[in-house]
Amino acid sequence: MRLLIIILVLISIPCRAANPPESQQFVLFVGNSLTYVGNTPAVFDALAAANGKSVESDMIVQGGATLAQRVNDGSVARALETKRYDAVVLQERGGDLLCSFGPACCLESRKAIKSLASLAADSGTKAYLLGSYQGNPSASQALVSAESAAAVEAGISYLEVSEKLQVLRSTPQEFAWTDPDGVHPGPGIALLNAAVLYQALAGTAPVPSTFTVNAPIYEATSGLTESVRGAADPPPLTTTPASVTYPEELVHIVVDALPVPAGS
Template sequence: MRRWMPLSLLLLGCMPAFAMEPASAQRILFVGNSLTYVGNLPATFAAMARANGHDVHSAMIVQGGATLAQRMADGSVRRALVRYRPAVLVLQERGGDLVCLPDEEACRQSRQAVRTLARAGREAGARVLLLGSYPSLPRASAAIVEEERAAATQAGIGYIEISESLRRLSGKATSSAWYDADGMHPGPALTLLDATQLHRALFGTFPAQGFLVAAPIYTPDSRLHAELRDADAPAPRPDTPQGIRYDATMLEQLGSMLDYSDKRPR
């Protein structure tokens, strides 16, 4: 299932951190942390969607170790909703906060932030989704899914489950690069899983066409700050890997495993 191929691509020109796309594109705003930007999920999803017939543009507000409560407090999401006018707002919380790690205050703040940002997104006319995270210990997977789903339900938004699918699929396809070299952040297979689950939630189908992500493929040390930026804007670090290709065979295999997982008894 190891079908992605890193590319050395030259990104032409010095694009600004944020450049307005044509109004015809469906704009997706991702708000999150290193679980969102390692592997560049926003750019991966946009490339996947375009290859499969959907005119999509992605932007993001991300920073390593960031929480949704921080984005609620600094007003960055509200400003981006006005400036970028997304059709979809995708929120991803720091792993563990919604299961009260390190303490009860973390989950209280997280739930409040999900509700507040969801309300802001709806008021701006965006569809809001909570994209799941995953725990460092597999035995905590079911608990984090339960708490994320409850937070999304309380906020009145959709929920995209990741952790239990990752646990099942990574046990089945053990040779795939589910994690980054650090063993914690997303690897190519997990970034593809995230993008595929989001594609299913928004468009109701599995993506079938392979695609090229012609954008920075961020590592944990990205130097990204919590500001609105295009998903394919030049990276702050000049040594950031550039580009990755996912082929149709890998998508087919992932889709088959997800379909199987969806139908098997829990």
Template sequence: MRRWMLLLSLLVAGMQVPAGATQPAAPQRVLFVGNSLTYVGNLPATFAALANANDQRVHSAMIVQGGATLEQRVADGSVRQALASYRPAVLVLQERGGELLCGAGEAACQASRQAVQALAATGRQSGARVLLLGSYQAHPRASAAIVEAERAAALQAGIGYVEISESLRRLSTEAGTLAWYHADGMHPGPALTLLDAMQLYRALFGVPPARGFEVAAPVYAVRSGLHAELRDADAPAPLPAATAQGTRYTDALVMQLNALLDGERR
């Protein structure tokens, strides 16, 4: 009997985790703040799935609403509250398309620049790394102008900038058969959502992703039912009947975009 008790105690001891053993790190939390450019195709969930498939543990949440500006998120305090409760390591800001081009007047784009600065400062105070994710314009001159304006706003706020518009314009010419735009011809299609996610991945981790992945989350269209409140990127859709569930990006597509992006850099 004593022999069996000794063997049992040795077995239990062998199953216990040693005191100095390293536990798996918690997923890096990323908070996306934006509008329909952010949620159509569910960029936050797509980025998390891409990162996790490529050996970077990530959990994404978002504060998004159609037509929203960053100035509105400063005014309602939702980002400040989410930073305190969610505690993200990374804060990704995406402004309403063209807002920084001053098309609605200098006062509007000045308010946008100030909002980027305010949210950047709030993010840094909470310990988050802050990035401004670019929007896009189809016309070549407008595309170059939005990149210049966004880069200047990010520089003024002291945060990183993830360029999209010029990359999209070039890649959509070189790979015109890919679904760059949503059915409405304006919002992101699957290829553009993947481009956004890959550009963010490269900016955060310093290397290109190598593997395809599956997004097990709502794939939002323009009509989403989303409001400007903190929610997990993979949370059930408010309008399930109007929202597709899940999509897949292949290894081949990821490698194709890598090759196109790296071709630009040569």
């Protein structure tokens, strides 16, 4: 009888299951040297991890590549058929949406963004257009206008970078915004890219803290091709730096440049 009472008491005690761990997210970056120099995908993964989120990013990137090339070679379509991604991040070659290579490149770029956005939607994946940047203030404004219009036309979210960078360039800090070549992303821009994307996916800005990216920190000469590659996969060139540490002070500076989400 005593045993029966004990069993009944145990059954009546509510079961408190531990909170399940947050599910891992998978992100696909599609772009060019603006995407891989400084390894924005790996910086994004590390920033997410520093904020308690599990993210694993892949990338289809090649120096000087356009989004139209990725439509034509079918590489993005194959990647979306092979793996279930939570987000696809598109970044166009610098200047294409400003018709820097002639009026045809603008049309091709907008068409490619729409095509890739459609592929993402068909696979149940949300697409984003990650902006590029211009140093000249008037060119920056024109670029943001063109990128925003292309995103609206494709029905996807636009992640603006150039105007934020205009403000950040005047902020004294230890890390360079651009690469020593003055064109490609330095650690600062890679972090800005990652923070803008983090806020879009998480719905809130990342909490500033020091974090280390243990992944290839690609330079302009990378050896990368349009094949799908994990952000932390071993690099083709053994001379590629293997890590970078972002101090909390720099993360603070970048996070402070992010807009406050509506409703906050």
